[in-house]
Amino acid sequence: MQPLPELVKGLEVLKLFLKYYDFAFDKYENGKGSGGQFSVVTFKKNNKKFILGYRYSIGYVIYQCDESQVSHDFYLNGLGFAEQKQFPDFQSDDKLLAFHHVLHDFQYLINDFFAGECLQLKFLAKQQMEQLEERIRKSKEEGKYQFDRLKIERARQAFKKKDYHQCYETYRGIEYREILTELDKKTIAYCRKHIHD
Missing domain, CATH: 3.10.110 (Ubiquitin Conjugating Enzyme)
Structure with missing residues (x-):
């Protein structure tokens, strides 16, 4: 060719x-x-x-x-x-x-x-590689959290419908709990109290 x-x-x-x-x-x-x-x-x-x-x-x-x-x-x-x-x-x-x-x-x-x-080239090549690796890491992290983000959205929808049991159970199924916001945590506490009352 x-x-x-x-x-x-x-x-x-x-x-x-x-x-x-x-x-x-x-x-x-x-x-x-x-x-x-x-x-x-x-x-x-x-x-x-x-x-x-x-x-x-x-x-x-x-x-x-x-x-x-x-x-x-x-x-x-x-x-x-x-x-x-x-x-x-x-x-x-x-x-x-x-x-x-x-x-x-x-x-x-x-x-x-x-x-x-090529002193600057070598320095900048290292920087570029570090930035690329960081983007890959973030992308993998986002992928890792993808299913849990969907669960959070389902839980919030259930809460809006006042289906507190479904909301609570959906939140319980979340694997990576570090992505829960303060609002999510308050919602979980509210649902738990509501279910047990």
Whole structure:
């Protein structure tokens, strides 16, 4: 499978800059998914890699040094260039525009990535990984609590209908009691008192 023609054209925009800093073409990886063909291209210099994913336009840009990887957006934001960066900002019909935006943003990465020791990259890659792990943890936690949240909602509906026995029994079935609010606890106490009176 050949790389997408518009990707090949777009890379011409970046090649001169990459070559100047001794980044050489490493490989294309092509594949096909439900959204159509996609390509991943890698440029390499010693222990550094510049990786670009492309489908209909540039999907992602990653910078790697040793085992540390950071996304374009996170890298530039972390270096304090959130307002100056041009990629990503919007999807354009001009397929080459995104490549010009990446090229523009390269100037902010010269000292650390292209000509430097990647000290900021490694620091920011660690931060990005920690944030990702935190999002995954929260997502798992939300999933863990999902059934109990449904039970709480059923219990509250039962309380509104004055079905205090059903409300109390539904609350009793909750596994993760730390998600109960003060109002839930008062409702449980009210139902318990009402049932036993």
